Amino acid sequence: MASQPTRKQAPGNDAGGMEATTKTPGWRSADRSAGRAASRPPVTSAPAIQVAGLGKKFGHVAAVDDVSFTGGYGRITGFLGPNGAGKTTTLRMLLGLIRPDAGTATIAGKPYPELASPARTVGALLDAAAHPGRSGWNHLRVLAAAAGIPEDRARRLLARAGLQHAARQRAGGYSLGMRQRLGLAAALLGDPAVLVLDEPANGLDPRGIRWLRDLLRSLAAEGRAVLISSHILAEVAQTADDVVIIHHGRTLTQAPLPDLLATRPGASLEDIYLELTGTPEGEPS
Numbered sequence: 001m002a003s004q005p006t007r008k009q010a011p012g013n014d015a016g017g018m019e020a021t022t023k024t025p026g027w028r029s030a031d032r033s034a035g036r037a038a039s040r041p042p043v044t045s046a047p048a049i050q051v052a053g054l055g056k057k058f059g060h061v062a063a064v065d066d067v068s069f070t071g072g073y074g075r076i077t078g079f080l081g082p083n084g085a086g087k088t089t090t091l092r093m094l095l096g097l098i099r100p101d102a103g104t105a106t107i108a109g110k111p112y113p114e115l116a117s118p119a120r121t122v123g124a125l126l127d128a129a130a131h132p133g134r135s136g137w138n139h140l141r142v143l144a145a146a147a148g149i150p151e152d153r154a155r156r157l158l159a160r161a162g163l164q165h166a167a168r169q170r171a172g173g174y175s176l177g178m179r180q181r182l183g184l185a186a187a188l189l190g191d192p193a194v195l196v197l198d199e200p201a202n203g204l205d206p207r208g209i210r211w212l213r214d215l216l217r218s219l220a221a222e223g224r225a226v227l228i229s230s231h232i233l234a235e236v237a238q239t240a241d242d243v244v245i246i247h248h249g250r251t252l253t254q255a256p257l258p259d260l261l262a263t264r265p266g267a268s269l270e271d272i273y274l275e276l277t278g279t280p281e282g283e284p285s
Helices: 087-094 136-146 151-160 176-187 206-221 233-239 257-262 269-277
Strands: 049-058 061-071 076-080 102-107 122-125 194-198 225-229 242-247 250-256
Touching: 049 087, 061 076, 061 087, 061 102, 061 225, 061 242, 076 087, 076 206, 076 233, 087 102, 087 194, 087 225, 122 176, 136 151, 136 176, 151 176, 176 194, 176 206, 206 225, 206 233, 233 269, 242 257, 242 269, 250 257, 250 269, 257 269
Parallel strands: 061 250, 076 225, 076 242, 122 194, 194 225
Antiparallel strands: 049 061, 049 102, 242 250
């Protein structure tokens, strides 16, 4: 078989992402990222994202209890789990917003508080919040000024998010989908090598979801690491290279998506997810 170009491998990981951790031996990944050229070099030899034995309790409730996974440069990692599984708490610990009780979470080899230039290392979207009295343009301009980023980049990202027509409109009048687009533009301000996105498809219509899918693929093709949490499993199946599934605060599996699908021939990601999380039909998740 003729060789074909592949996306840049994640430093320190032969597969450029994560290895399967389920029990079926002899898997081989049909890497869906083949053919995506990477132009953005990793900023460090450490994994882009590394979470190891992470734990957090709120009172007597264990929100996260032994979550571990990695995310590689040049790859999109889907972070999945039912409501209350600990996804958002894990992401907030990764971003230094919550102190873990156990384990470690690093970005480019360092805990978030130790990053020399956080805005230029990792971009994050945890919610679509923006000052309701500011225009979309002013929101990005203020964030750019605080991080020492030229206004011209904010202007270009506003256009890339498809918000030129609403640049002077107050964010309080934006739809949820427009606020999501504005949040994604803000996450990209520092031109980061790592992106952490919590439910970025919330509020997007079908055209917006297609735009998001293409955006994430283009960012990964540039060599960036992209970590997304989502409940839209069909969309994750079209977008992600790797999948992490957690439940009750614990990691159930982490694997390249083709390897995970190979364990259940004919099954979809949704089928496997429901089987692993044990979510009965009709039960809220």
